[in-house]
Amino acid sequence: MAVRKIIRMGHPTLRAVARPLTEDEIGSDAVQHLTADMIDTLHDYGGIGLAAPQVNEPIRLAIIEIPGGDTRYGEIEALPLTVFANPELEIIDTATGGYWEGCLSVPGLRGYVERPQHIRVTARNLKHELISLELKGFLATVFQHEFDHLDGRLYIDHLKDPTKLVFDEEFERYVAPFEAAPFAEAEY
Ligand code: ZN
Numbered sequence: 740m741a742v743r744k745i746i747r748m749g750h751p752t753l754r755a756v757a758r759p760l761t762e763d764e765i766g767s768d769a770v771q772h773l774t775a776d777m778i779d780t781l782h783d784y785g786g787i788g789l790a791a792p793q794v795n796e797p798i799r800l801a802i803i804e805i806p807g808g809d810t811r812y813g814e815i816e817a818l819p820l821t822v823f824a825n826p827e828l829e830i831i832d833t834a835t836g837g838y839w840e841g842c843l844s845v846p847g848l849r850g851y852v853e854r855p856q857h858i859r860v861t862a863r864n865l866k867h868e869l870i871s872l873e874l875k876g877f878l879a880t881v882f883q884h885e886f887d888h889l890d891g892r893l894y895i896d897h898l899k900d901p902t903k904l905v906f907d908e909e910f911e912r913y914v915a916p917f918e919a920a921p922f923a924e925a926e927y
Contacts, residue, residue, distance in 0.1 A: 746844060757891075835856060840884055
């Protein structure tokens with residue numbers, strides 16, 4: 740296992756559509772090894788989600804881990820570390836809600852993005868088992884952000900108001916004191 744380098748905005752892999760994993764690849768030694776590296780990388784960088792393209796592997800694989808309890812992420816339901824191969828995302832309700840998002844591939848910046856807040860996700864894990872989750876609120880945002888990485892999209896593509904893209908320090912100084920910004924410190 741090893742910590743990989745997370746590639747940053749401007750690297751072409753972040754703008755490419757990743758390819759699906761074949762049946763044989765899911766659960767293969769190579770994908771198990773990559774997933775172990777992605778988990779190490781996620782923990783080293785201190786994020787809550789990581790997609791394979793962010794470590795320059797253009798395949799449809801992502802991990803998400805939301806700490807529970809009284810963490811800095813507050814009241815959000817915990818999600819233990821889960822691996823998603825070839826995920827599909829369905830919007831259940833198009834009503835949107837906004838969060839200040841942060842991305843491990845766009846370090847140092849925060850941006851306010853509105854997304855649908857009720858979705859369903861289906862995917863395989865590395866044992867070929869079907870995963871199906873219904874997600875609301877911030878978790879719905881996290882999954883859409885993470886799976887966007889598999890289609891070459893970044894959160895900045897969803898900004899409606901370009902003045903709501905700010906550096907971390909300015910966010911702490913000029914935004915956080917004046918508006919509720921739950922989970923704004925999360926990166927994924
Ligand atoms: Zn991201």
